[in-house]
Amino acid sequence: MHEQKFGGDWTDLKLSCLDAYLESYRSIFSKNTNAQYFNTWYVDAFAGTGSRSIDAATGPLWNVEPDSDIDCDPDAVAYRDGSAMIALGQDSPFDNYLFIEKSKTKSTALQSAISEKFPDLTSRCTIVRDDANTALTTWVKERNWNKDRAVVFLDPFGMQVNWETVELLGSTGGIDLWYLFPFVARLLKQDGNIDDGWRERLTNLLGTDEWFGHFYKKTIQPGLFGDYEVTQRDATVENIQNYIHDRLKTCFVAVAPSMILRNSKNSPLFALCFAASNEKGAPIALRIAKSILKDQ
Numbered sequence: 001m002h003e004q005k006f007g008g009d010w011t012d013l014k015l016s017c018l019d020a021y022l023e024s025y026r027s028i029f030s031k032n033t034n035a036q037y038f039n040t041w042y043v044d045a046f047a048g049t050g051s052r053s054i055d056a057a058t059g060p061l062w063n064v065e066p067d068s069d070i071d072c073d074p075d076a077v078a079y080r081d082g083s084a085m086i087a088l089g090q091d092s093p094f095d096n097y098l099f100i101e102k103s104k105t106k107s108t109a110l111q112s113a114i115s116e117k118f119p120d121l122t123s124r125c126t127i128v129r130d131d132a133n134t135a136l137t138t139w140v141k142e143r144n145w146n147k148d149r150a151v152v153f154l155d156p157f158g159m160q161v162n163w164e165t166v167e168l169l170g171s172t173g174g175i176d177l178w179y180l181f182p183f184v185a186r187l188l189k190q191d192g193n194i195d196d197g198w199r200e201r202l203t204n205l206l207g208t209d210e211w212f213g214h215f216y217k218k219t220i221q222p223g224l225f226g227d228y229e230v231t232q233r234d235a236t237v238e239n240i241q242n243y244i245h246d247r248l249k250t251c252f253v254a255v256a257p258s259m260i261l262r263n264s265k266n267s268p269l270f271a272l273c274f275a276a277s278n279e280k281g282a283p284i285a286l287r288i289a290k291s292i293l294k295d296q
Helices: 010-031 083-088 106-115 119-124 132-141 163-171 196-206 211-213 237-249 282-295
Strands: 039-043 051-053 080-083 098-099 125-128 148-154 175-182 216-221 228-233 259-262 268-276
Touching: 010 039, 010 083, 010 132, 010 148, 010 259, 010 268, 010 282, 039 083, 083 106, 098 119, 098 132, 106 119, 106 132, 119 125, 119 175, 125 148, 132 163, 163 175, 196 211, 196 237, 196 259, 211 216, 211 237, 237 268, 268 282
Parallel strands: 039 098, 039 148, 098 125, 148 175
Antiparallel strands: 051 080, 175 268, 216 228, 259 268
């Protein structure tokens, strides 16, 4: 498993990984005569405005509801290209782009940015204002996965992605997934007394309630007045990272070792994960993704 260097800019890291993969992906589909048969998609499920603020929030906002409209720091004056602009800026464009953004303000800004920066690609772009899970489900069911291929980028603010959505993406046999998986260490309390609401959200995120038994072990300890039960927590970075990896492997053909992204205080924020769903294409996709994640 790979970790970001302490103190680095995790936003730049995730975008550089995505950029490198999209370049390789489009190179294959534009130059390989067999691959040219497929209709290619880039899907950004949390597209935002198309730009990222340098002074944006430095971590997942666990205390916000999944449908909240979270804005960047209003004092930010400098912006970097976000994932949407990176995808559109590839030398070899995708055949289609789907940008999902629930906020009316942000989706309008994204539409303006696309029209201004990539006018030749506007006809290939669709912006959907909806919950990411709902929009992805609709899009997947409308595709012909004997003909369509896609890169899907999930970059949520927190735990908005339902596991059923991840399973659906994996079932297509035509999607390569980059998923900024929220690191859940701060929610796994030392004593195991986790609020029912947070338990439900963790189960929804991970797709099973077995996570509790994985991270907490009950042992019997001898005491002065007899034996007593002790709950022991095992929520190391490596253990959480491995669990996320194993969960993704239940619905994708191949999963790369993830990269942990940390903030300036060295706290883990996300596991940047890659998974491939096409059995034939998975070996080369995995090789490319591993190389990208290893080189960062």
